Amino acid sequence: MNPSATTSRRRRPSLLLFTAFTIALVALQIPNVAAGENDVDFKGIVRDARNLTFENPSLRRAYYALQSWKHAIFSDPFNFTANWTGADVCSYGGVFCAPSPSNASVRVVAGIDLNHGDIAGYLPDELGLLTDLALFHINSNRFCGVVPDTFKKLKVLFELDLSNNRFVGGFPKVVLSLPSLKFLDLRFNDFEGGVPTQIFDKDLDALFLNDNRFRFGIPANLGNSPVSVLVLANNNLGGCIPASIGKMGKTLNELILMNDNLTGCLPPQIGMLKELTVFDVSFNNLQGPLPAEISRMRSLEQLDVAHNRLTGVVPATVCQLPRLENFTYSFNYFTGEAPQCSRFGGGSVADGKQNCIPSKSNQRSAKECASDDAKPYD
Known part of the structure; x- marks a missing residue:
């Protein structure tokens, strides 16, 4: 019950360039994310991406999500996210890419595994951009706050492990809307209520x-x-x-x-x-x-x-x-x-x-x- 996402061989970049207008349009299509409602400078992340080349739009969106998450991390004592720089998100520590189920010629971010990192921070809304994610494991860290409602966009998420962190609030009802979910681990947190x-x-x-x-x-x-x-x-x-x-x-x-x-x-x-x-x-x-x-x-x-x-x-x-x-x-x-x-x-x-x-x-x-x-x- 703990399958890992596999990494496919690297493919030649498509050299697809996004104009500033397209980038701004992408930001506008993400409600409650780029509107300054949290501490992540999403507009700055989009601006920094203008000079980068991505294999496909999915990996560009993954870049936005992962850079936003890196900005929401306060402490990373084992440097799990130290190499989270540049356009090659598939080389980021704890990030796993695989061929898209809908198009085997396209690589997507299919898994994240930051288990036992002792990382402190929170989960930003922008993680909802990882719509190809099948596995999300972050057990044994110090993530706090609540599970973002934007997780409802993770329609192919199969495993969700948030155990041994510092999440609070009621049962994260957003997980009830995940149609592909098979494995749910919320143990050792501070969830409360019914x-x-x-x-x-x-x-x-x-x-x-x-x-x-x-x-x-x-x-x-x-x-x-x-x-x-x-x-x-x-x-x-x-x-x-x-x-x-x-x-x-x-x-x-x-x-x-x-x-x-x-x-x-x-x-x-x-x-x-x-x-x-x-x-x-x-x-x-x-x-x-x-x-x-x-x-x-x-x-x-x-x-x-x-x-x-x-x-x-x-x-x-x-x-x-x-x-x-x-x-x-x-x-x-x-x-x-x-x-x-x-x-x-x-x-x-x-x-x-x-x-x-x-x-x-x-x-x-x-x-x-x-x-x-x-x-x-x-």
């Missing part, structure tokens, strides 16, 4: 929203999503796991909902997740028993329900799942476990400490086991 229902109606393959400040529950249409990997961990979502989750049985491979302040019971519909290999709902406030339907999750390899308020008996059918390698159910209020759970063999690991199982060591005190937290869920 997760929009529309994100689960998009044809995504992977969705990472963890380690932000999202709230107001998991939308009820969760099950509409065709993703294979879904990570919502370390937010403050609250509420229950929607019953619609059962509709994801044919596609979902990994689901991580740890530390999301979730409440209620584990819905029995999780038993329909036949392809799920990783299921982590630890560090929440889930109550009630483990649903018997977990025994249908025959592909499970990692199961973590630790640090909740679960009660009842851990059944043999869970511990006997054929591919289960690691089962963690510690720090709950289980009162018993099947013998098969204590005889995990081979390389498998079961961790059931700090429960209320009398026959086991490292369990909760009698006072804790008699508390309200240990009472069965109504």
